[in-house]
Amino acid sequence: MEKVLDVKDLEINFHTFAGDVKAIRDVSFHLNKGETLAIVGESGSGKSVTVRSIMGLLAKNSVIPKGSINFKGKDLIKASKKEMEEIRGNDISMIFQDPMTSLDPTMPIGKQVAEPLLIHNQMSRSKAMERAQEVLELVGIPNAKNRMKDYPHQFSGGQRQRIVIAIAIVNYPEILIADEPTTALDVTIQAQIIDLMKELQSKIETSIIFITHDLGVVAGIADRVAVMYAGKIIEYGTVDEIFYDPRHPYTWGLLNSMPTMDSKKLYAIPGTPPNLLEPPVGDAFAPRNEYALAIDFEAMPPFFKVTDTHYAATWLMHPDAPHIDPPAEIIRRRKQYEKYLKNQPVEGGAQLGN
Amino acid sequence: MATNPEKRKKIVEVKHLKQYFNVGRKNEVRAIDDISFDIYEGETFGLVGESGSGKSTTGRSIIRLYDPTDGEILFNGRDISKIKNHSAEMLEFRREMQMIFQDPYASLNPRMKIKDIIAEGLDIHHLVKNDQERDARVEELLDLVGLNRDHMTRYPHEFSGGQRQRIGIARALAVKPRFIIADEPISALDVSIQAQVVNLLEDIQKEQNLTYLFIAHDLSMVKYISDRIAVMHNGRLMELSTADEVYNYPLHPYTSSLLSAVPLPDPEYERKRKAQPYDASIEDDSKDRYLQEIVPGHMVYAADEEVKMYKERYDKIHEKKTVSETN
Numbered sequence: 001m002e003k004v005l006d007v008k009d010l011e012i013n014f015h016t017f018a019g020d021v022k023a024i025r026d027v028s029f030h031l032n033k034g035e036t037l038a039i040v041g042e043s044g045s046g047k048s049v050t051v052r053s054i055m056g057l058l059a060k061n062s063v064i065p066k067g068s069i070n071f072k073g074k075d076l077i078k079a080s081k082k083e084m085e086e087i088r089g090n091d092i093s094m095i096f097q098d099p100m101t102s103l104d105p106t107m108p109i110g111k112q113v114a115e116p117l118l119i120h121n122q123m124s125r126s127k128a129m130e131r132a133q134e135v136l137e138l139v140g141i142p143n144a145k146n147r148m149k150d151y152p153h154q155f156s157g158g159q160r161q162r163i164v165i166a167i168a169i170v171n172y173p174e175i176l177i178a179d180e181p182t183t184a185l186d187v188t189i190q191a192q193i194i195d196l197m198k199e200l201q202s203k204i205e206t207s208i209i210f211i212t213h214d215l216g217v218v219a220g221i222a223d224r225v226a227v228m229y230a231g232k233i234i235e236y237g238t239v240d241e242i243f244y245d246p247r248h249p250y251t252w253g254l255l256n257s258m259p260t261m262d263s264k265k266l267y268a269i270p271g272t273p274p275n276l277l278e279p280p281v282g283d284a285f286a287p288r289n290e291y292a293l294a295i296d297f298e299a300m301p302p303f304f305k306v307t308d309t310h311y312a313a314t315w316l317m318h319p320d321a322p323h324i325d326p327p328a329e330i331i332r333r334r335k336q337y338e339k340y341l342k343n344q345p346v347e348g349g350a351q352l353g354n
Numbered sequence: 355m356a357t358n359p360e361k362r363k364k365i366v367e368v369k370h371l372k373q374y375f376n377v378g379r380k381n382e383v384r385a386i387d388d389i390s391f392d393i394y395e396g397e398t399f400g401l402v403g404e405s406g407s408g409k410s411t412t413g414r415s416i417i418r419l420y421d422p423t424d425g426e427i428l429f430n431g432r433d434i435s436k437i438k439n440h441s442a443e444m445l446e447f448r449r450e451m452q453m454i455f456q457d458p459y460a461s462l463n464p465r466m467k468i469k470d471i472i473a474e475g476l477d478i479h480h481l482v483k484n485d486q487e488r489d490a491r492v493e494e495l496l497d498l499v500g501l502n503r504d505h506m507t508r509y510p511h512e513f514s515g516g517q518r519q520r521i522g523i524a525r526a527l528a529v530k531p532r533f534i535i536a537d538e539p540i541s542a543l544d545v546s547i548q549a550q551v552v553n554l555l556e557d558i559q560k561e562q563n564l565t566y567l568f569i570a571h572d573l574s575m576v577k578y579i580s581d582r583i584a585v586m587h588n589g590r591l592m593e594l595s596t597a598d599e600v601y602n603y604p605l606h607p608y609t610s611s612l613l614s615a616v617p618l619p620d621p622e623y624e625r626k627r628k629a630q631p632y633d634a635s636i637e638d639d640s641k642d643r644y645l646q647e648i649v650p651g652h653m654v655y656a657a658d659e660e661v662k663m664y665k666e667r668y669d670k671i672h673e674k675k676t677v678s679e680t681n
Contacts, residue, residue: 042544043515157405186404186571191615191629213544216574216617220624239621257549258619259578266578268549272514340622 004174004207005031005054010067012049014059019277023049025231027067031175036201036208038218038239040254041228044273047211050228051177053077054209055094056084071175090120093168097180099160103152109136110148113166120171132170138203139166139196158189165196172204179211194221215258219243224309227251230274230284237310244337246330247304247312249292250285256329267327283314291316291324365533365565366393366416370425373408373415373589377423385411387589388425390645393533398559398566400580400597402573402612408589409569413535416567417451429533449479452526456538458518462510468521469506472496475529495524499554516547523554527562535567540575552579573616577601585609588634591645595652603671605654605664608632 012024024046031037039047052058054069054076069076071092076084093116096102104112113132117123123131129148136144139162141155152160161181168176178197182190194217201208210221218225219239226236227250235248246252253269271288274280283289286296295301295315304317315321325331373386385408393399403409414420416427418434427434429451437444452475455461462471469492473482482488493503499520510518519539526534536555540548552575559566570576576583577597584594585608593606604610611632617624637643641657648654648664656664 042546187573187615187617188404188612188629191617194617195629214617215545215619216624219619219621220617220627243619243621254545255619257546259574266549266553268553269546272516336622 001035002033003030004033004071005209006068006070007050007054008068008070010050010053010069011065012046012053012058013063013065015061015063016277021276022279023062023231023276024053025276025279027228027231027233029226029233029236031207031209032224033207034201034205035223036210036221038210038212038222038225039228040211040213040215040218040225042213042273044230044276045228046231047228048179051094051179051209051211054175054177055088055092056081057094086120089116089168089173090171091173092175092177093171093173094177094179095161095164095168095181098184099157099164100184102164103160105152108149108151109155109163113163113170116167116171132166135166135170136163138200139163139169140192141166157185158192161185161189161193162196165193165200169200169204169206173206175209176201176206177209177211180213181210182217183212183214190217197221215243215254227254230279231276232284232313234283234285234314235312237306237312240337241307241310244333244340245306245310246333247306247310247317248285248314249289249316251312252327252330253288255333256327260329267329293321362394362396364392364428365395365430366567367428367431368392368412368416368425369428371412371415371422371427372424373411373420374423384589386415388644389586389589389591390425391584391591391594393565393567395532395565396559396563397581398568398579400576400583401567401569401586402571402576402583403586404571404612407586409586410537412586413453413537413567413569417453417535418447445479449475449529450531451533451535452529452531454519454522454526454534454536454539457542458515458522459510459542461522462518464510467507467509468496468513471510471521472524472528475525479529481529491528492524495528498527498558499524500550514547515543516550519543519547519551520554523551523558527558530562531564533565533567535569537569538571539568541570541572548575555579573601573613574618585612587632590655591653592655593653594645599652603668603675605648605652605667605671606656607636 008028010024010027014021014023027050039050041047053064056076064077067077110129110132113135114128117128117131133144133148141147141159141162155163182193185193198221212218222239224236225239225242226233227242227248229250235242235246235251242251246255256267257269259266269288274284282298283296283301286292289296293315301313301315303311303313305311316324368389368391371386371389375383375385401409401412415422422435429447434447437447472492472495473488476482476488476491482491492506496503496505501517501520513521540551543551556579558564568576568579580597582595583597583600585592585600587608592608593600593604600609604613611630614628614630643655643657645653646656646661648661648668654664
């Protein structure tokens with residue numbers, strides 16, 4: 001599969017009065033063409049910082065001591081300001097969480113959607129406006145033709161997020177980064193926006209990085225999932241592997257703390273995430289982990305391979321580790337998966353049939 | 355969860371409540387349009403709906419932040435709109451009913467120390483005699499919500515979102531209320547922290563025999579914490595029943611639509627899930643609709659001639675249920 005983006009050994013620190021915050025600690029991942037990669041984790045785990053570094057939008061007090069972000073044979077970390085300006089909004093676009101603050105309240109929406117075209121493509125004004133209208137229709141703004149001159153406050157929250165999406169896709173970007181795009185929205189509007197993103201992805205063949213802490217949304221949109229904790233990716237795999245056969249105790253905790261049909265008492269991961277001014281030497285999750293081994297406090301676990309697509313950074317995967325039973329909910333998920341796989345037609349066979 | 359709710363004591367009774375804003379002007383908003391329901395002592399009553407459905411307004415009306423346009427709200431059998439401002443009765447009403455807010459960042463005064471935030475209610479209601487007693491009570495409350503006693507002299511910015519929400523809970527509990535309105539208390543928190551706060555709310559409820567009105571748009575969490583759930587849409591209640599009935603065997607199409615939009619952490623389920631949009635035009639037949647009891651304890655917003663249809667739907671769903679259970 002073709003890789004459109006390859007992030008390697010990325011480290012990002014932020015200078016503060018209290019010292020250096022090690023926000024990203026050795027993160028590597030890649031994005032395949034046409035796929036949706038979801039990055040999940042709690043606030044402060046570094047998911048937003050990671051994608052902002054791809055866009056070159058980090059705060060001024062940040063430093064990148066190590067790592068590379070390869071896009072089309074170019075390292076985005078070393079790219080000049082001018083080069084980044086050419087890429088942003090053209091090859092790589094971003095959708096932000098809050099549709100109320102990511103639009104300019106003083107500019108008509110038609111002009112806002114046309115702006116990337118005028119900047120990147122030197123398109124004529126009338127042509128750009130024409131194209132802006134097409135894209136607004138594509139994202140489902142009713143009566144787009146007559147609403148081009150309306151201002152953001154004249155639209156509802158869901159419609160505003162559609163406009164934000166229109167701006168992001170107007171140049172058919174190769175990569176679309178969505179940072180919690182549905183968190184500020186209601187469930188019903190959220191469902192519409194997610195359907196829209198899926199539909200657009202197949203239409204304009206873009207690759208998506210989707211950031212969220214809502215595991216329900218991830219299950220619906222992602223092809224692959226990376227789980228972040230305390231500035232590191234601790235597990236990644238296909239969406240089925242992460243939801244039905246997770247291996248890291250933190251992933252177990254996340255899945256276990258969602259209410260299910262018959263849960264009597266909710267499982268809560270005890271404690272709070274570590275302070276990244278002085279990150280722990282071992283597995284950062286160890287103090288909150290009931291399955292932690294002695295070595296978890298001393299050494300950082302490497303990635304252990306589960307399948308060709310599924311890796312988990314936990315010492316529990318080491319051949320010498322003692323056998324432990326995961327929480328009942330995780331065992332239930334594994335069983336459900338086994339049953340599901342049995343009922344699936346053989347993959348190769350289905351392809352031959354076509 | 356008594357099986358016979360009729361025998362239980364009603365702590366809140368909402369009767370034909372209407373809450374309009376900008377009455378008589380062009381931009382009149384009917385935020386609540388004739389709703390009636392009861393909340394029983396010791397239960398958790400969940401109120402769900404989309405933004406703009408009127409669920410937060412309902413909570414704010416019950417705690418009397420607004421004067422109702424029409425209808426009445428009884429708390430312990432007493433009409434709250436008859437309580438005079440600044441009266442001793444109002445003070446007592448405010449002590450018995452407390453609120454936990456959605457945004458743990460905006461709801462704590464950044465210039466007050468934690469102990470003063472928590473003790474503000476104690477001071478207002480003269481519940482402590484001296485500083486030692488005040489500190490002792492604050493320490494007790496911090497223990498109760500799982501915070502450290504050393505946190506007393508710190509300021510809100512030194513705490514995470516989950517910790518702040520615990521401070522908000524301690525503040526509400528300080529005056530020993532009987533009824534707490536929690537307006538989206540967990541929607542601003544991370545998944546792992548949500549579970550901590552929900553468990554805390556449940557433990558305290560058991561210990562102190564509290565009654566909750568839990569307002570939220572996250573149906574799966576509401577289903578988990580609530581005994582009964584009311585579904586709100588456009589200022590009206592569409593369905594009201596036990597949490598299990600509403601979540602697993604909804605009767606009204608709006609409830610089904612809302613449920614169909616909830617994503618679950620299960621990729622297989624998600625691949626099959628089809629959102630069912632709600633077509634509000636089915637209400638546009640100028641028939642008189644109101645919340646009607648279909649079977650005891652299960653109410654649906656319906657016209658008189660629709661009751662039969664809902665009864666049949668109920669029987670059909672529950673027939674299926676017993677079949678699948680025996681299999």
